[in-house]
């Protein structure tokens with residue numbers, strides 16, 4: 001079964017004025033679609049063709065000869081995950097179990113937000129900032145290019161795409177402002193909370 005581009009969980013203009021419909025149109029319709037198309041082309045008629053996305057990622061992560069497959073498969077997964085990490089009128093501090101876990105791990109939501117922003121703005125070049133669960137504890141991780149927590153034994157709870165294509169049309173070079181906007185107006189804590197059961 002070829003991999004397919006999932007629909008966005010909201011309308012293209014749903015995250016305005018923070019992320020424009022133009023950005024989402026290119027980011028989902030062009031970039032995410034291209035990773036799906038590349039992945040399908042790379043795995044057709046190979047022993048990876050009938051594997052799940054997660055299986056492909058794990059099977060190719062440590063194989064330099066399969067780096068092209070890994071990069072595209074991981075970027076398909078990362079983007080689908082990222083769309084779910086945002087919602088209209090999102091952002092701010094979480095509540096409930098996730099609030100308690102963040103307070104426990106970082107001391108406060110404010111400290112978490114500062115550390116997450118630091119990871120996102122200091123990821124040199126393209127990559128991702130993450131909140132992950134690892135051995136029952138929460139921590140922040142940053143990864144380069146397509147790399148992702150699942151191949152490092154961690155469970156992703158939240159991510160922010162810091163590739164330039166994620167923010168350049170709306171923020172130009174101002175990655176710190178984009179990350180602030182993500183944290184203050186877009187984060188979907190309901191989604192992150194729904195993942196706590198898999199910790």
Ligand code: MN3
Pocket residue numbers: 027031079161163165166
């Ligand atoms: Mn992207």
